[in-house]
Amino acid sequence: MSEYWSRVVRELKPYVPGEQPKKNRYIKLNTNENPYPPSPSVMDAIKKAANASLRRYPDPNCDTLKQAIAEYHGLGRQNVFVGNGSDEVLALSFISFFKQAHPILFPDISYSFYEVYCSIFEIQYLRIPLTNDFDISLTDYQQPNGGIIFPNPNAPTGKLLSLEDIQALLAVNRHSVVIVDEAYIDFGGDSAIPLIGEYPNLLVAQTFSKSRSLAGMRVGSALGSEGLIEGLERAKNAFNSYPLDRLALVGAVEAITDDAYFQSTCKRVIETREQTVAALVKMGFSVIPSKANFVFIQHPEVAAATLYDRLKKEGILVRYFKKPRIDNFLRVTIGTDTDMQVFIEKTARIVTEG
Amino acid sequence: MSEYWSRVVRELKPYVPGEQPKKNRYIKLNTNENPYPPSPSVMDAIKKAANASLRRYPDPNCDTLKQAIAEYHGLGRQNVFVGNGSDEVLALSFISFFKQAHPILFPDISYSFYEVYCSIFEIQYLRIPLTNDFDISLTDYQQPNGGIIFPNPNAPTGKLLSLEDIQALLAVNRHSVVIVDEAYIDFGGDSAIPLIGEYPNLLVAQTFSKSRSLAGMRVGSALGSEGLIEGLERAKNAFNSYPLDRLALVGAVEAITDDAYFQSTCKRVIETREQTVAALVKMGFSVIPSKANFVFIQHPEVAAATLYDRLKKEGILVRYFKKPRIDNFLRVTIGTDTDMQVFIEKTARIVTEG
Numbered sequence: 001m002s003e004y005w006s007r008v009v010r011e012l013k014p015y016v017p018g019e020q021p022k023k024n025r026y027i028k029l030n031t032n033e034n035p036y037p038p039s040p041s042v043m044d045a046i047k048k049a050a051n052a053s054l055r056r057y058p059d060p061n062c063d064t065l066k067q068a069i070a071e072y073h074g075l076g077r078q079n080v081f082v083g084n085g086s087d088e089v090l091a092l093s094f095i096s097f098f099k100q101a102h103p104i105l106f107p108d109i110s111y112s113f114y115e116v117y118c119s120i121f122e123i124q125y126l127r128i129p130l131t132n133d134f135d136i137s138l139t140d141y142q143q144p145n146g147g148i149i150f151p152n153p154n155a156p157t158g159k160l161l162s163l164e165d166i167q168a169l170l171a172v173n174r175h176s177v178v179i180v181d182e183a184y185i186d187f188g189g190d191s192a193i194p195l196i197g198e199y200p201n202l203l204v205a206q207t208f209s210k211s212r213s214l215a216g217m218r219v220g221s222a223l224g225s226e227g228l229i230e231g232l233e234r235a236k237n238a239f240n241s242y243p244l245d246r247l248a249l250v251g252a253v254e255a256i257t258d259d260a261y262f263q264s265t266c267k268r269v270i271e272t273r274e275q276t277v278a279a280l281v282k283m284g285f286s287v288i289p290s291k292a293n294f295v296f297i298q299h300p301e302v303a304a305a306t307l308y309d310r311l312k313k314e315g316i317l318v319r320y321f322k323k324p325r326i327d328n329f330l331r332v333t334i335g336t337d338t339d340m341q342v343f344i345e346k347t348a349r350i351v352t353e354g
Numbered sequence: 355m356s357e358y359w360s361r362v363v364r365e366l367k368p369y370v371p372g373e374q375p376k377k378n379r380y381i382k383l384n385t386n387e388n389p390y391p392p393s394p395s396v397m398d399a400i401k402k403a404a405n406a407s408l409r410r411y412p413d414p415n416c417d418t419l420k421q422a423i424a425e426y427h428g429l430g431r432q433n434v435f436v437g438n439g440s441d442e443v444l445a446l447s448f449i450s451f452f453k454q455a456h457p458i459l460f461p462d463i464s465y466s467f468y469e470v471y472c473s474i475f476e477i478q479y480l481r482i483p484l485t486n487d488f489d490i491s492l493t494d495y496q497q498p499n500g501g502i503i504f505p506n507p508n509a510p511t512g513k514l515l516s517l518e519d520i521q522a523l524l525a526v527n528r529h530s531v532v533i534v535d536e537a538y539i540d541f542g543g544d545s546a547i548p549l550i551g552e553y554p555n556l557l558v559a560q561t562f563s564k565s566r567s568l569a570g571m572r573v574g575s576a577l578g579s580e581g582l583i584e585g586l587e588r589a590k591n592a593f594n595s596y597p598l599d600r601l602a603l604v605g606a607v608e609a610i611t612d613d614a615y616f617q618s619t620c621k622r623v624i625e626t627r628e629q630t631v632a633a634l635v636k637m638g639f640s641v642i643p644s645k646a647n648f649v650f651i652q653h654p655e656v657a658a659a660t661l662y663d664r665l666k667k668e669g670i671l672v673r674y675f676k677k678p679r680i681d682n683f684l685r686v687t688i689g690t691d692t693d694m695q696v697f698i699e700k701t702a703r704i705v706t707e708g
Contacts, residue, residue, distance in 0.1 A: 002581030004531050004555055005588075006453035014591030017414050028410075037406030046404040046601070052391030054570035054605070056382075057563070060371050084438055088594045095474065099360035120449065120592040177358050201358055209411070216408035216600040227356030234359075237368030238474040240442045246570040247400070247601050251408070 008120055015116045018319050027342055029333040030317040032155075032184070032294050034213040036265040036336075038251070039258040042214070045250045058246045060237075065244070068253045069221055073193050079223055081232040082252075084243040086183055086207035086220030089232075090149075091117055092239065093203060093222060096231040097177040098123050100146030104176075107136050109326055111155050111181065130154075130325075134288055136161055138169040149179040153189055156321065156331040158290030160189045170199045177228065179203045184292035186211035186266050187273070193223055200225035210293055211266055212255040219244065219252040269293050273334045279344045283351050294333045296326075302351055304328045314346045362474055369470045372673050381696055383687040384671040386509075386538075386648050388567040389626075390619040390690075392605070393612040396568070399604045412600045414591075419598070422607045423575055427547050433577055435586040436606075438597040440537055440561035440574030441467060443586075444503075446593065447557060447576060449475050450585040451531040454500030458530075461490050463680055465509050465535065484508075484679075488642055490515055492523040502527065505535040507543055510675065510685040512644030514543045524553045531582065533557045538646035540565035540620050541627070547577055554579035564647055565620055566609040573598065573606040623647050627688045633698045637705055648687045650680075656705055658682045668700045 001010065018031035037043075066080040083089040094117040098104045103124035106114050118125045128140045134157045141148050148169070153160045170178060180192045182204055192204050203224040209215035222232060236243065244252075255262070273295065277287050280297055288296045298304060308320040308330055319331040334340065355364065372385035391397075420434040437443035448471040452458045457478035460468050472479045482494045488511045495502050502523070507514045524532055534546045536558055546558050557578040563569035576586060590597065598606075609616070627649065631641050634651055642650045652658060662674040662684055673685040688694065 002554075002579075002585055003529075004451050004582060005585045006450055008453055009450045009585050009588050009592075012588050012592050014588050015595060016591075017411070017595040020411055020413055022413070022417075031411055033411065034409050036409065038408050042408070043404050047401045050397050050400040050404070050601075054392050054396070055388050055390065055567040057371070057374055057385055057387060057569040058572070059374055059376070063376075084594060084597055088597070091593045096360055096363045097358050099362060116592045120589065175357075200356075213409040215411040215596075218412070218596055218599045225356075228358060231356055231359045231363050234363050234366050234368050235474065237370075238363075238366050238470045239445045240438060241369060241371040242569075242572055243438055243442070243597075245572045245599065245602055247404075248599055 008122060012119050013116065015113045019317060021317070026315055026317040027335060027339050028317050029335055029339065029343060030319045032210055032333045033215050034210060034265065034269070034293065035334070035339060036213055036268065038213040038255055039261040041258050042251045042254040045254045046247045049247055049250045054246060058242050058244060058249055060241045062244055062249060065249050065252050068256050072256050073223060075193070075196070075223060078226045079196065079229060081222040081229045082244060083220050083236065085209060085218040086181070086205050087113060088243060089205050089220040089222045090179070090181065092232050092235045093179055093205070094118070094123060095121050096235040097203070097228070098147040100176065102144045102146040102176070104147040104149065105141050105143070105145045106149045107154065109134065109154070109157065111151050114149060134159055138165050141169060142172055145173070145176050147176045147179070148173065149181060151181040151183060152192070153184045153290065153292045155184065155292065156294070156319070156326070156329070157288050157296050158184070158292040158294060159288055160291040163190050163192060163195070166192050167195060170195060170202055174201060177201050177203055179205060181205045183207045183210055187270055187293045188291035196224055200227060203228050208252050208255055212262060213265065214251060214255055217248045217251050219248050269334050272337050272340055275337070276334060276340045276344065283348055294331050296329050296331050298329045299351060301354065304330045307347070307350060310350045311346060316343055316346060362476060366473050367470065369467045373671060375671070380669055380671040381689060381693050382671050383689055383693065383697060384673045386564055386687045387569050388564060388619065388623070388647065389688070389693060390567055390622065392567040392609055393615040395612050396605045396608040399608045400601045403601055403604045408600060412596050412598060412603055414595045416598055416603060419603050419606050422610050426610050427577060429547070429550065429577060432580045433550065433583060435576040435583045436598060437574050437590065439563060439572040440535070440559050442597060443559050443574040443576045444535065445471055446586050446589045447533055447559065448472070448477060450589045451557070451582070452477050452501040454530065456498045456500040456530070458501040458503065459495050459497070459499045460503045461508065463488065463508070463511065465505050468503060488513055492519050495523060496526055499527070499530050501530045501533070503533040503535060505537060506546070507538045507644065507646040509538065509646065510648070510673070510680070510683070511642050511650050512538070512646040512648060513642055514645040517544050517546060517549070520546050521549060524549060524556055528555060531555050531557055533559060535559045537561045537564055541624055541647045542645035550578055554581060557582050562606050562609055566616060567619065568605060568609055571602045571605050573602050623688050626691050626694055629691070630688060630694045630698065637702055648685050650683050650685050652683045653705060655708065658684045661701070661704060664704045665700060670697055670700060
């Protein structure tokens with residue numbers, strides 16, 4: 001604590017990301033990274049662009065990348081915003097749309113960064129409890145609000161909401177922005193992007209960090225009506241004119257262009273997830289049905305904190321959140337088949353030994 | 355304008371960066387980029403790092419880069435903050451230190467992003483007029499304030515303040531943060547970094563975009579006491595955990611490590627600046643004494659707006675700010691010797707033809 005800090009910064013509880021160990025000692029199943037590398041064309045494009053032009057600023061409007069994303073989703077470039085990872089996109093969305101007279105609404109069990117954005121931008125919020133089965137009950141969101149945000153699939157549960165449910169919410173919530181945070185949508189969910197034309201208050205956030213294997217390059221996007229995108233551009237241009245560097249821009253264009261590679265790696269992750277779930281269920285775990293690249297699990301006999309520690313000693317990093325309602329769960333990222341075989345074997349031994 | 359925007363975003367006047375034309379049609383002297391490419395070791399390191407590890411998040415703490423910067427300046431790693439360009443570093447500094455009961459102070463002619471940060475973060479400010487000779491008179495800053503910020507050398511004037519002046523201000527301004535924005539310091543000024551040990555409220559902001567030829571990779575830094583750096587880390591971790599991607603991190607480390615290259619390119623820019631100034635003075639321009647990689651000039655007979663337009667038609671982009679007190683000046687970035695010969699020849703012709 002320093003006497004020079006602003007009040008908002010004194011009162012913050014910053015977000016704590018998952019551990020990023022310096023050495024490759026671990027099978028790393030703790031931050032939902034993709035087990036497969038980016039498409040080879042991404043690396044080629046980056047190497048080609050690593051030249052004397054790095055002395056020049058990148059395109060502040062990121063037009064080429066926006067165009068590629070727009071074409072991929074059948075939207076116009078004016079419907080696409082890009083930022084330095086979806087965290088920056090979300091931060092700018094909170095300041096652009098959520099500083100309102102009413103509190104914003106999000107699930108009590110959800111991406112824990114939402115509360116942090118509210119504290120730095122001084123936004124009121126209400127946390128709406130998930131049901132006992134960890135479902136988001138969208139009827140609970142039908143109350144005066146300054147905005148609504150939820151991940152779909154939800155994190156860290158992995159549970160998916162149907163498009164019908166989302167559309168039903170949008171139909172009765174016309175006066176505030178609804179952000180669907182689709183960081184994990186490519187692992188088995190239906191995106192809300194097709195609803196953008198009908199609902200000018202719908203913003204869909206996506207990321208290149210998970211399904212497109214580019215966590216290391218920091219690229220996220222938001223898709224929505226022209227009015228929402230213009231609001232985001234205004235906030236971005238009041239914060240940082242050039243958040244995406246030249247190499248992130250060219251890499252992301254290739255990542256979205258090589259669709260065959262993307263489809264095949266998503267499919268592999270989904271297959272490995274289903275095999276992992278089957279093996280965990282056989283061991284007695286309850287596994288929340290997941291449409292993400294992770295599973296959220298608990299065991300009737302072995303405490304999550306114990307399992308976390310034992311796995312770490314065995315060289316496997318998973319994520320443990322010491323928080324109400326979920327402090328007996330572990331979130332386990334889906335790795336390669338080999339990663340998950342090792343994880344299953346070690347977990348089986350720990351569970352058997354008790 | 356959209357009904358969904360927050361009030362702060364509705365009321366913003368976003369910063370407008372200099373034009374970044376898509377085609378290389380221009381001699382580009384408008385955004386203070388370095389005319390020389392980054393060190394070859396930067397490109398080598400980036401190409402080497404463009405591998406499968408891009409699927410992994412970068413180090414959120416940027417320890418390797420912080421260590422390299424700390425060693426370069428003879429500081430500890432706890433005295434170094436890094437961000438996505440110095441714009442992001444400044445934005446986070448405004449929210450960390452400048453949201454106070456008193457208004458912050460900065461020069462009326464200065465980096466125009468300062469006002470924009472104040473509007474997005476709802477910070478009160480007072481613009482302190484430069485003297486008639488465009489000097490910052492630091493005695494004018496001796497009044498109750500929530501913080502002080504100025505570029506040194508100032509932009510867009512290029513004028514340098516002495517370390518003695520800065521120290522005199524720090525000696526009487528102990529209770530708010532003083533940010534010295536040293537984006538251009540390496541082109542002939544003395545950095546305030548040696549004063550950090552004595553003044554825990556001094557923050558020095560620097561960038562890799564100008565003297566280190568890395569505008570395309572978005573890396574900035576702030577140097578200060580441990581308390582200030584910790585405040586910045588808190589704000590950053592409430593906004594975006596990983597603003598620097600893997601390639602920006604390795605590129606910046608090489609850029610700061612290859613000191614011989616850095617020294618030689620800075621020296622070339624300074625020499626070209628002095629030759630350019632001599633030629634401009636010969637043509638009748640008034641040239642404000644510059645210690646930056648640009649010159650701020652006006653001609654007694656040719657209006658700045660006219661000269662800007664004529665130069666653009668001739669394929670040379672410079673920067674014109676249509677603002678009170680400086681609307682008859684042009685800011686001209688120092689390019690290569692060849693760039694500046696062309697600029698001088700075309701300018702001479704325009705001035706002669708009237």
